[in-house]
Amino acid sequence: MSAELPDYYFRVRENGAFVFRVDTENRQRRIEMDQIAVVNVRSGEVKPHGDRVLSEADIAAIQDWLNDRVALLAERDVDDILRAVDHMNLTTQWVQSRATEEQLDQVTDSLLLAMHDLRTVLVRKKADRLLRESSKE
Template sequence: MPARLPSLYFRIRDTGASVFRIDTEHRHQRLEMEHLANINMAKGDYRTQGERTATPEEDAAIRDWIATRRQTLDMRARDDVMRLIDALNLTTQWAHGRATDADLDLVTDPLLMAMHDLRATLVRKMADRLDPGED
């Protein structure tokens, strides 16, 4: 017995997702996808397309998807930072042992600027956390 399809399909985009309503009740058992809404992850909301409206169940499903997607993106961002720490350690080892003078000439200035920017941001954020009354 085939699995039941979900009533909504979420197509990921750079800024969020497009939401499609799935309709399997057509002749010839075709799968129809009606563009229902666009999700804006930066704002955490969605807008329906044209004259379409979301049912209360669809609204709840879209809001659940937004919350789940935000958790996924947050988890990936933390994982990216942990990978960056690994990359910095490997870069240090590379610069210490294998990099040529030409290699170092190519990467030193951009790497130092990125590291300075990161350090300044981390120090400022740490100071804000230690003394939240100073805004």
């Protein structure tokens, strides 16, 4: 553990985080974490905990964390999709080289429907982008 702890701790949860102020400046030199707010990543909403009033430093630290978190989640989304592409390639290889008739019977309809749905959405989104780009010219 590093000698100096951060001033704030963010306990990540499904759609945001609980924000704690970290305090080691007490008699017992114990780490105390005092909840000061709740952050919602999707809406950007910050709710002070209880009757607490957030300082400018609190708000700045929370906003910095929120900006970093939104960027990280966006990166993870793209990485997850690129992993899905890899998995689709591995699936193709499995279907071509190792899948049994029974296994193909189990997965074919689900895969075809999912791939059709994905293709339909991708084609529509691409067409929308191309139309927007051509209307700007």
